[in-house]
Amino acid sequence: MSRPRCERCLRPLDHCLCALIPAIGSRTRVLLLQHPSEASHALNTARLAALGLINAQLHVGEVFDDLDRWLAMPGYRPVVLFPSEGAQALGPYTQTDDTPLLLVVPDGTWRKARKLMYLNPLLAALPKVTLGNVTPSRYRLRKAPEAGALSTIEAVVQALNVLEYPASFDAVLAPFEALIEGQIQAMGAGTYERNHHKDTGAP
Structure with missing residues (x-):
């Protein structure tokens, strides 16, 4: 029998993050576009990002x-957050470029x-945009597939922190960090140290 789940955050009720x-x-x-394979992921950080941000x-889906219609929303300039050749590094809004972005974020593995x-x-x-200076991922449960790899929620927060500086969106990460801590506790400190801590190169 499956455990009762919160209809909002989709976590078990006894571990609700709301x-x-x-x-x-x-x-x-x-605008977060999530591949269906990510929707049932234990972390599902794109959903946490969407819940934490009003806008x-x-x-x-796949198609x-x-x-x-979503891209034609008036008052926004659509771009996709996707590191690729020719992608422009994000920078803060300026008075000469005051049209806010519609930041489209594909959510899934690189493939x-x-x-x-x-x-x-x-x-x-x-147009493709990317993060210039990437803060290391806080996702300590697995080794990043490559340098600069971030979870979706981390990428969104870092992008907003750059675009809307000096505003900070770090509070959006609170449920993500609690989820990571909860999984580490469930795993046991000894198991985490053996299987994850040394792999990250942490001292």
Whole structure:
């Protein structure tokens, strides 16, 4: 018999994260496009990001028939957060460039994110942006597949921190960090130290 789950954060009721999820406004609009394989992931950080940001929405799928309508939202300049050749590093908004971004974020493994780009030509045609200086991931449960790899929620928070500096969106990470800590505790300190701590190169 499955454990009762919170309908909002999708966590088991006895581990509900909703009390830690903020409701933070942003000038930037965030559109999260989640590959279906990520929707059932234990962390599902894209959902946590969408819940914590007032000006964000999350859609799950491979082909998004309404993408043209979402990208045409008036008052925003759409870009896709996707590190690739020619991607422009994000910088703070300026008075001469005051049109807020519609930041489209594919959510999935690199292979699945590339598949989303391939299956949605409108997405692939958007200007690409990337993070300039990447803060190391706080996802301590596994070794990053490559330097600079971040979970989706971390990438969104770092992007907003850059775009809307000096505003800080770190509070959006609170449920993510609690989830990581909870999994480490369930794993046991000894197991975590043996299997994860040394792999990250931590002292």
